[in-house]
Amino acid sequence: MEIPARPLTLAGEIAATLEKEIITGDLAPGQRLDEQMLGNRFNASRTPVREALRLLAASGLVTSEPRLGTLVSRPTVSEIMDLFELVGEMEAVAARLACERMTEHHRIAIADSHEACRLAAAGADVDLYIRMNDLFHAAIHAASDNRALIAQIGALNKRLMPYRHFITFRPERNQAATQEHELLAAKLLSGDAPAAARAMREHVGMLAEDALVLARSLKL
Amino acid sequence: MEIPARPLTLAGEIAATLEKEIITGDLAPGQRLDEQMLGNRFNASRTPVREALRLLAASGLVTSEPRLGTLVSRPTVSEIMDLFELVGEMEAVAARLACERMTEHHRIAIADSHEACRLAAAGADVDLYIRMNDLFHAAIHAASDNRALIAQIGALNKRLMPYRHFITFRPERNQAATQEHELLAAKLLSGDAPAAARAMREHVGMLAEDALVLARSLKL
DNA sequence: TTCAAAATTCTTGTATACATCTGGCATACG
DNA sequence: CGTATGCCAGATGTATACAAGAATTTTGAA
Known part of the structure; x- marks a missing residue:
């Protein structure tokens, strides 16, 4: 399920590259993914390309129908709403479990990363803020102490990233x-x-x- | 992610068969899944077998490491506990959402399936009880009105089925x-x-x- | 000109062959 | 006798070839 940091196989490497491109939006939803074309692009045969596509299909980033080929997933607005609601509920579960279980170590990590978020939000470095935001949420996840839950949230976030x-x-x-984090951190701690x-x-x-409003206004 | 009822491809058919065998325990955790052997068994080449194994790996039923092969997943006790906790939390979310959203139709389905569970539990037909129990939970899921949530619960239950x-x-x-269902149904309705x-x-x-106590006593 | 049907072409599904890596076993050395 | 090293068998990763279904185009007639 987890794609290794340094894939030992061509298929894994291709999957990792395509995943990144889908997440960043370089590959738009609905985009057709031709096996041979991808094979040419990665200097590989269709076999590892197919495996890569199956890996991505498993995580929901691409949709594959037998005999019809595979394309970058284009969920309906309703499906996106379901996914957002689901990830929200799961993050909420993580927050509750974190609250009940966190050790001193976790407590410090949460407080520190929250403070880092505040500072980053004050500055203009958007990329830094994103990293600190991820760190804050990761700290909560870690404190929830449930690997399966953390993995699921991660997978869902990948699907929603576009x-x-x-x-x-x-x-x-x-x-x-940041204001929402403020309240959240207070309740957590x-x-x-x-x-x-x-x-x-x-x-x-x-x-x-916000994401949905913006998506609609951009007619996605 | 979802395996179609009537797979149009060999890979899908093989995956469905293996999935059933893993779920029922015919294929024990830790069992090695040799590609060529499976190919012989299904009168297929290694190619569709590999695809089937990737499908199962995606749902977590088998574990596959590059160059080392794939085997039926054997999660640690800790991992099983995490999975049970996760599915419990997600079922709880489904129950809450169902409570807030259920229509009259859903309300009837929940009440009816609950009653069917009671009757089945009174009788001796274990298989019938299992089906009615599934029906009861499915009725709650349907009322929660979140496809993504339902899909996740289904996937988790597959992994835990063994x-x-x-x-x-x-x-x-x-x-x-049945007594727990009684309370649950009362609160829901x-x-x-x-x-x-x-x-x-x-x-x-x-x-x-119960599952963990029994598992330990059976030294699994 | 337009619609329909057939054929062609292109893409995917499957099979087979080759390359590469892992693990075990035997042999030799300390 | 224990350990290390090198070889060999077996399994996985990848490439290529063939089969089958889908989409597009072309051709024919109304």
């Missing part, structure tokens, strides 16, 4: 997110698990809403 | 489950979403506990 990609770069959204879960659900819900 | 397989056949467990979520979490937690 749609949250452009929203993350909007500074005003980052300002709002004070040990109020239900409130932390609610705050997280709200936080992801806001992101989803 | 471990809950033997517990489901124990009549005393079914008696207890009365519209108490948080209580329904708690009841569901508790319900799955009980199952997990």
Whole structure:
């Protein structure tokens, strides 16, 4: 399920490259993925290309129908909403579990990464903010102490990345997110698990809403 | 991700067969899956067999390491616990959403399937009870109205099926489950979403506990 | 000119052959 | 006798060839 950092096989390398391109939007939803063409591009035969496509299909990034070929997934708005809701619920679960289980080490990691987010949001370095935001959420995940949950959230985020990609770069959204983080961190660190879960659900819900509004306005 | 009912490709057919055998336990965890051997068995070449194995690896039923081959997944006790906890949390989410969203149609389906579970538990037909139990949970899932959530729960249950397989056949467990269903159904139908979520979490937690106790006693 | 049907072409599914790596075993050396 | 090294068998990764189905184009007639 997890694609290794340094793939030992051609198929894995191809999958990793295509995944990155889909996530960043270089490969647009609906784009057809011709096996032979990809083979030429990567100087490989169709065999490893096919395996790569199956790997991506498994994570939901591409859709493959027998005899019809595979293309970059283009979920409906309704499906995207379901995915956002699901990831929000799972993040909320992670927040609640983190609240109940976090050790001192986790507590420090959460507090520190939250502070780093604040500083990054104040500055203008968008890329830095994104990294710190990821770090904050990762700290919560780690504290939840459930590998399966963390893996699922990661997989879902990959699928949603093409749609949250452009929203993350909007500074005003980052300002709002920082305030939401503020509440979330407070509830987490004070040990109020239900409130932390609610705050997280709200936080992801806001992101989803903005992403969908923007998506509609861009007629995607 | 979803394996079609009537696969049009050899790979899909092989995957479906192997999946069933893993779920029922005919293929034990840790069992090595030799590509050529499987090819002989299904009168197919290694190519579709490899694709089938990749499909199963994606759903977590088999584990595949480059150059080392693939074998039926044998998660650690800790990993199984994480999976049970995760599915419990997701079922709880489904229960809460179902509570908030169910239409009259869903309400009837939940009440009816619950009643069917009661009757089946009173009788001795274990297979019937299992089907009715699935129906009850499916009714809740449907009411939650989130396809992505339903799909995830289904995938997780597949991965856990080898471990809950033997517990489901124990009549005393079914008696207890029926009582848990009673509480769950009451909360669902009365519209108490948080209580329904708690009841569901508790319900799955009980199952997990029993499954793990039994697994340990059987030295799996 | 337009619609329909057939043929061609292109893409995917499968089979087979070759390359490369892993693991075991035997042999030789310390 | 224990350990290390090198060879060999077997399995996986990749490439190529062939088969079958889908889409497009072309051709024919109305």
